[in-house]
Amino acid sequence: MMEWAQDALAGIEASREGRLNAAFPEMTPAETSALLEQFHPDFKGLERTVRVGPQAGELKGLAEVADLLEADSPLPGEFAPKPDIETDVLIIGGGGAGLAAALALQGTGLQVLVATKLRVGDANTLMAEGGIQAAVGPDDSPRRHFADTVAGGHGHNNPDLVHRLVQDGVPVIEWLTGLGVHFERDGDLSYRAKPGGGTSVPRVLSCRDVTGLEIMRVLRDAVLHGEAKLLDHHAAVELCDDGAGRVTGAVLWNTRTRELTTVSARAVLLATGGSGQLRLQGFSTSNHVGATGDGLVLAWRQGCPLLHMDSFQYHPTGSVYPEALAGQLVTEAARSFGAQLLNAKGERFIDELAVRDVVASAIIREVEEGRGVTTPPGRKGVWLDTPMIERVKGEGTLAANFPGLLHRFGKYGIDPTRQPVLVYPTLHYQNGGIQIDTNGRTAREGLWAAGEVTGGLHGTNRLMGNSLLDIIVFGRRAGSSIAEHIPQRGPVTLSALIRFREERNRLEGLPERPAPWLFPEASGLRFALKEAPTPSAQMPGTSTQGGGGGSFEPPDPFSGR
Amino acid sequence: MNPDPSKDNTVNITVGGKPYKASPGQTIVHALWAAGQAQAISTGCAGGVCGACTVSIRFADGRKGGTELACRKTVEEGMQVYPFPVDPMPSKPPVSDPTxxxxxxxxxxxxxxxxxxxxxxxxxxxxxxxxxxxxxxxxxxxxxxxxxxxxxxxxxxxxxxxxxxxxxxxxxxxxxxxxxxYPNPPVVPEPDQKAAAEWAHLMEGTPEERLERARQFRKEGGLGV
Incomplete structure (x- = not known):
């Protein structure tokens, strides 16, 4: 593969020895600001003020996000919620934050229902590769972790949230290992920490390059053994309230049967994750199919303030080749193990372990100034010299530490131990979100939020390894807080939505497409109710058209033996 | 995207018996998205790690087919794809001394x-x-x-x-x-007074002051308090 780039690859091969151990100078804060302002997608001036909702006229959001927040609900105007299910706690979202909360609620006697749009565990948590931060090293401390996080977030972080995050680091690692999660260890069983972009000492613990997968599958297994009830394929399309500012439930849409279910709950936890599938500014994304910012929309209509809706993280190294992997993550750990970034001329152009927004901006600069590599299908990127890892850390290092990377590229005939991979920034993380306190409480009674859907913790740029820690710390804290402060059951109405719609009606020129989107634009999947079937909603196997080539008998799944 | 505009770029596949036209290099999932038939195979991460999009496959040239993830497998001419969903099941509760x-x-x-x-x-x-x-x-x-x-x-x-x-x-x-x-390694307790003084410095002040102190801490490993 990659015959089209043979000359470039030969040049990189030839220059590798000379690039060995060459340090790239760290930039000054002034140089960093200049680079960000000129090239980072957050500074393109594409944000605008949101016109409807709790911070109407104040909140600045990227245009696409503002559209989402101003949109109407997909619920029909005549829909009146009548509780079909009663539970004590409704957790919306089956990723790391939601399941950590479910486990924290175990044994409290409260009935817990986890509703999720895809299946439990089909989440960005699972796709996290590089690791989780915790100050375990001899030269490390929660204060140093705090300092790195605040410096990385450009000082826009909520210090109370960061303080909580870093203090809970080591206890969270111990909690996870107590569930059976594996982290890399040294001979004396102490945790092996590696550097990440913006960490001043090695602090990232990992399970190879599948850290999120390891955490997610263990959390899921633990939850499946527990008391919580699970409701897969149910997307939340609206929150319900008691008419006096308290959240009392949600309306769920079954993505399979296209029917609505109303849940009455004493407490609701929004753990719906991020919004990469909005594909802001035309970027590809590393996010799973369901990451469409649903939780932002739901909380907004309830009157919850949002933070930093003009700040998103573009992970510096999203794959650009082959097409089948476009946008998918190449873990930052590759750079912490020594992989260098090279432009089309084979030159380095940035300290590879600068924080993410800086590295991403530098890659965009190289491409915009004509020093990028163009793939045959027309994507642009720069090289990530993965074979350098083998040269620096010894042969076999990639196989031992990056089984996921090798498997992913190997499927398409690319061997990262021998040839570099092509990368370009990919929409990765929603830095901002719902404003919460250190117990995950939102501005609305009855409503908690945890994980990527929240904002303030990471400022305007998140460090590698801080989101896996975030979801466990604040998922668990939200769970405990709910157990402690759960309100009584209240009436289930759509008062907040009705008020939001009245506010919308007074304005003109608002976006027409309803939100939450629930699925990516490109998938063509849309909210629709059972009564109004569309041709695209036909389930496989029910087609009367047929007419495909050859046999229709499913192949024998044992034929591979 | 079109890998080579000079060639005929249609790949014919069937999914659950229904015919679709796809582009070379596309995964099965993305071919279905492009055809407006995303619901034909359930999808989760679309990144090869959640296992939602399991399918079985038969090839036109008689090669042995088998099972695949639809979000990973690129389309081939004449490929027949069948949804093969498998429901998740929990494993048995773990023990701390496995034998x-x-x-x-x-x-x-x-x-x-x-x-x-x-x-x-x-x-x-x-x-x-x-x-x-x-x-x-x-x-x-x-x-x-x-x-x-x-x-x-x-x-x-x-x-x-x-x-x-x-x-x-x-x-x-x-x-x-x-x-x-595996036991957890012991946690080394921190000197209380120094930690308290540093915390006070880090938490106080304006965001600008905090950012400045954070930068100082990163460089010097402490705040000299």
Missing amino acids: PEKLREVYPTLDRCTKCESCTHACPMDIPVMNSVLRMQKGEFEQVAEDFTTCIHCGLCRAVCEDKVLPHQMGMWVRRSMGLS
């Missing part, structure tokens, strides 16, 4: 393996599933935990096993049990 006897207790199916190797062929992550099951029988749990490092619990090994050996669930039991068997 083959304890594994047999919770998974009496362990020794039913007839070494047909269907599981290994079915695995989209190239895990040596059958060999790992044989290692489980012998109690080589360190290696078993290693083998299942990249397991996405798609369930295919379980679904294709005629003898209901439940490989990935045993893999999870072994991994979690091994994880539980």
Whole structure:
């Protein structure tokens, strides 16, 4: 593969020895600001003020996000919620934050229902590769972790949230290992920490390059053994309230049967994750199919303030080749193990372990100034010299530490131990979100939020390894807080939505497409109710058209033996 | 995107018997998205790690087909794709001192393996599933935990096993049990006074002052208080 780039690859091969151990100078804060302002997608001036909702006229959001927040609900105007299910706690979202909360609620006697749009565990948590931060090293401390996080977030972080995050680091690692999660260890069983972009000492613990997968599958297994009830394929399309500012439930849409279910709950936890599938500014994304910012929309209509809706993280190294992997993550750990970034001329152009927004901006600069590599299908990127890892850390290092990377590229005939991979920034993380306190409480009674859907913790740029820690710390804290402060059951109405719609009606020129989107634009999947079937909603196997080539008998799944 | 505009770029496939036109280099999932038929195969991460989009495949040229993840497999001319969803199932609760006897207790199916190797062929992550099951029988749990490092619990090994050996669930039991068997390293307590003084400095002040102190701390490893 990659015959089209043979000359470039030969040049990189030839220059590798000379690039060995060459340090790239760290930039000054002034140089960093200049680079960000000129090239980072957050500074393109594409944000605008949101016109409807709790911070109407104040909140600045990227245009696409503002559209989402101003949109109407997909619920029909005549829909009146009548509780079909009663539970004590409704957790919306089956990723790391939601399941950590479910486990924290175990044994409290409260009935817990986890509703999720895809299946439990089909989440960005699972796709996290590089690791989780915790100050375990001899030269490390929660204060140093705090300092790195605040410096990385450009000082826009909520210090109370960061303080909580870093203090809970080591206890969270111990909690996870107590569930059976594996982290890399040294001979004396102490945790092996590696550097990440913006960490001043090695602090990232990992399970190879599948850290999120390891955490997610263990959390899921633990939850499946527990008391919580699970409701897969149910997307939340609206929150319900008691008419006096308290959240009392949600309306769920079954993505399979296209029917609505109303849940009455004493407490609701929004753990719906991020919004990469909005594909802001035309970027590809590393996010799973369901990451469409649903939780932002739901909380907004309830009157919850949002933070930093003009700040998103573009992970510096999203794959650009082959097409089948476009946008998918190449873990930052590759750079912490020594992989260098090279432009089309084979030159380095940035300290590879600068924080993410800086590295991403530098890659965009190289491409915009004509020093990028163009793939045959027309994507642009720069090289990530993965074979350098083998040269620096010894042969076999990639196989031992990056089984996921090798498997992913190997499927398409690319061997990262021998040839570099092509990368370009990919929409990765929603830095901002719902404003919460250190117990995950939102501005609305009855409503908690945890994980990527929240904002303030990471400022305007998140460090590698801080989101896996975030979801466990604040998922668990939200769970405990709910157990402690759960309100009584209240009436289930759509008062907040009705008020939001009245506010919308007074304005003109608002976006027409309803939100939450629930699925990516490109998938063509849309909210629709059972009564109004569309041709695209036909389930496989029910087609009367047929007419495909050859046999229709499913192949024998044992034929591979 | 069009890899080579000079060539005819249509690839004909069928999914669940229905014909679709796709572009070379597209995965099955993205071909279905482009055709407005995303619901034909359920999808989760679209990144090869959640296992929601399991399918079985038959090739036009008579090559042996088998199971795949639709979000990973690129389209080929004449390929026939069938949704092959497998529901997730929990494994048995782990123990902190795993032995083959304890594994047999919770998974009496362990020794039913007839070494047909269907599981290994079915695995989209190239895990040596059958060999790992044989290692489980012998109690080589360190290696078993290693083998299942990249397991996405798609369930295919379980679904294709005629003898209901439940490989990935045993893999999870072994991994979690091994994880539980390692003690946590001791945590070194911090000097209280210094920590309290540094915290006070870091938390106080304006965001600009905090950013400045954070930068100083990163550089000097402390705040000199």
